[in-house]
Amino acid sequence: MMSSYLPGHSPLHRLPAGAKLLALAGLSLLLLPADSALLLAGALLAVLLAYAALGRRALARLALLRPLGPVLLLMVLLQAWAGDWSRAAVGAGFAVALRILLMVLLADLVTLSTPMQDMMDALERVLRPFERFGVAPRKLALAVALVVRFVPVLLSAWRAREEAWRARSTRRPALALVPGFLAQTLRLADHVADALDARGFGRPADRPSPSDKRTMP
Amino acid sequence: MAGGARAQRESGEAGGIALRDVWLDRGDAPLFRGLDLTLGERRIGLVGANGSGKSSLLRLINGLIVPARGEITVAGLDARAHRRDLPGRVGFVFQNVDHQILFPTVREEVAFGLAEQGLPRAEARAGAERLLAAHGCAGWGERAVEELSEGQKQLVCILAAIAPGPPILAMDEPLASLDLATRLSLLARLRALPQQILMASHDLDLLADFDRIVWLEAGAVAGDGPPREVLPRYRAHEMARAATAAGVLP
Numbered sequence: 226m227m228s229s230y231l232p233g234h235s236p237l238h239r240l241p242a243g244a245k246l247l248a249l250a251g252l253s254l255l256l257l258p259a260d261s262a263l264l265l266a267g268a269l270l271a272v273l274l275a276y277a278a279l280g281r282r283a284l285a286r287l288a289l290l291r292p293l294g295p296v297l298l299l300m301v302l303l304q305a306w307a308g309d310w311s312r313a314a315v316g317a318g319f320a321v322a323l324r325i326l327l328m329v330l331l332a333d334l335v336t337l338s339t340p341m342q343d344m345m346d347a348l349e350r351v352l353r354p355f356e357r358f359g360v361a362p363r364k365l366a367l368a369v370a371l372v373v374r375f376v377p378v379l380l381s382a383w384r385a386r387e388e389a390w391r392a393r394s395t396r397r398p399a400l401a402l403v404p405g406f407l408a409q410t411l412r413l414a415d416h417v418a419d420a421l422d423a424r425g426f427g428r429p430a431d432r433p434s435p436s437d438k439r440t441m442p
Numbered sequence: 443m444a445g446g447a448r449a450q451r452e453s454g455e456a457g458g459i460a461l462r463d464v465w466l467d468r469g470d471a472p473l474f475r476g477l478d479l480t481l482g483e484r485r486i487g488l489v490g491a492n493g494s495g496k497s498s499l500l501r502l503i504n505g506l507i508v509p510a511r512g513e514i515t516v517a518g519l520d521a522r523a524h525r526r527d528l529p530g531r532v533g534f535v536f537q538n539v540d541h542q543i544l545f546p547t548v549r550e551e552v553a554f555g556l557a558e559q560g561l562p563r564a565e566a567r568a569g570a571e572r573l574l575a576a577h578g579c580a581g582w583g584e585r586a587v588e589e590l591s592e593g594q595k596q597l598v599c600i601l602a603a604i605a606p607g608p609p610i611l612a613m614d615e616p617l618a619s620l621d622l623a624t625r626l627s628l629l630a631r632l633r634a635l636p637q638q639i640l641m642a643s644h645d646l647d648l649l650a651d652f653d654r655i656v657w658l659e660a661g662a663v664a665g666d667g668p669p670r671e672v673l674p675r676y677r678a679h680e681m682a683r684a685a686t687a688a689g690v691l692p
Contacts, residue, residue: 230546232584340584342550346563367544374546377588416541423504423536424602425529425558 230373231286231337235279242343243350245335252331256324262316265323272330283337293329297322341370364427371417382409458482458638459503459610464512466498466661473498473661474509481640481656485633487649487669488642489676490658491683491692496642499658500612503640504532517609530559533603533637537615539595548574548590548598549583555606573605577631593624597631604637611637617648646673 237245259265276283301318308314336344345366352362386406390398422428459481466474473495488496501507503516505528514521517531533555536542545551549570556566567583574582579597587595596616603611611632617625629648632639643649655672657665664679665672683692 230586232547232586340550341546342553342563342567370545370550374544374587378540413541416536416538417544419506420534420536420542420544423506423529423534423542424555425526428505428526428529 230340231279231282233279233338235338237275237279237334237338240338242339242347245339246344246347249331249335253328256327259324260317260320262319262323265320265327268327269323269330272327272334275334276330279337286333286337290326290329293326297326300325336373341373345370367426375413375417378413379410382406382413458515458517459640460513460515461499461502462513462515464502464509464514466502466507466509468498474512475661477512477661477663479656479663481638481654483638483653485639485652485654486641487652487655488640488658489644489646489649489655489673490642490664491680493660494658495661496658497614498661500534500614500640500642503610503612504528504534506534529555529608530606531608532610532612533606533608535596535599535603535611535613535616537618539592539599542599543587543595543602546586546588547583548579548585548587551587551598552583552602552605555602559606570605573601577601591624593620593628596620596624596628600628600632604635609638611635611639613639613641615642615644618644646677649673 256265256268259268273287276287300322301315304318304321305315308317348366348369349362352360352365356362383402383406386402387398390402459479461477461479464474464477465472466477477499479499488499490496498507502509502514502521505516505521505525508522508525516528519527519531521528543551545554549567552570552573553563553566556569557563561569571580571583574580577597579601582598587598590598600611600616617628620628625645625648632641641649641652649655650669650673652669655665655667655669655676656663657672657676665675686692
């Protein structure tokens with residue numbers, strides 16, 4: 226949803242990626258038990274101030290949160306309904322929604338202020354001890370970078386499909402768009418695998434590549 | 443230009459591409475049946491209908507696919523035995539930028555090939571910055587690729603491909619989705635590169651001043667020579683094909 230890096234030189238940008246990821250993990254853990262709506266609202270205000278300090282382009286990203294709105298509202302309603310619409314239940318519902326909103330915003334603060342390469346380096350360091358269990362830190366780190374890179378690409382592919390629908394129909398875009406989109410996504414994955422292979426990433430010297438299945442005699 | 447020195451050195455010591463009796467299947471049908479080609483010219487254009495084998499030829503040269511039979515030598519290396527080394531010798535540029543840009547920012551994209559060659563991260567980044575600056579893109583490093591124009595994205599793809607200093611650049615319709623002005627300006631940049639260029643294109647005007655044109659037809663060479671000889675024949679052949687299709691797409 227919100228996943229791109231915003232170039233800049235703010236104090237947040239200058240912090241090492243590892244420190245930011247640790248702080249994000251720590252803050253998220255601290256937020257979990259917090260259930261005072263007032264405290265959470267205060268934290269939200271602080272996070273919003275951090276966005277404001279980063280400038281207009283950071284603030285503009287908040288508009289991308291809109292799709293999250295109905296989901297959060299549903300959570301509030303569900304919590305309140307489960308508690309027979311008592312004051313406490315409504316308060317608890319707001320606390321849950323605020324907590325999720327805060328976590329999303331905090332995570333976005335890290336992505337918008339950290340170049341992907343730094344994030345990959347930090348992740349690689351964290352994963353290195355697991356190498357002996359067959360985990361390939363470099364591949365996992367690359368996978369994370371690819372997710373960040375291709376979220377906007379897939380979003381625009383989905384929007385293009387919606388537009389193509391709207392150009393020929395007055396009804397709302399339906400589930401019928403999904404299979405085609407999935408097929409397109411799989412094709413894209415094939416192309417990206419080729420591009421990685423063309424640049425020599427993890428190319429084996431003796432094993433045929435996946436694309437060879439087309440070419441074997 | 444960073445990478446250029448190495449490219450010249452390598453193309454000097456063992457440049458060129460040679461295919462000997464190459465057989466390749468595509469799906470269940472044979473495509474190349476004993477293809478022989480020696481490609482030594484600086485700039486070579488590949489023309490041919492969709493499915494004629496242009497992309498497969500480019501892929502064989504980068505080692506993306508290996509032939510069922512036959513020998514391919516690329517910049518002095520046997521393509522089968524040195525498959526792992528080919529990406530360092532043959533930069534590859536695809537048509538669709540969204541299929542090949544792998545990283546969110548320009549610097550990461552350009553530095554990736556350098557890091558893959560074993561350069562330490564800091565040096566790979568510095569190398570990327572030098573290459574960007576040498577091509578008039580100083581200050582692009584921090585930019586998000588999503589913010590670039592289509593032409594700028596394709597330029598980043600080209601720079602990412604030449605960053606490791608390959609002596610050869612294989613390009614699969616790299617300019618097809620760009621407007622005319624952007625095509626011409628990227629073509630002028632390509633002309634200035636030291637790399638041997640092998641470019642598949644449906645835009646015949648772009649290939650008019652290349653050194654050689656290879657025309658593929660169903661996996662075989664149908665024409666081979668300077669553009670002024672091959673391109674008019676190819677154009678006439680395609681016009682005839684369109685005419686005989688009589689309302690049905692060829």
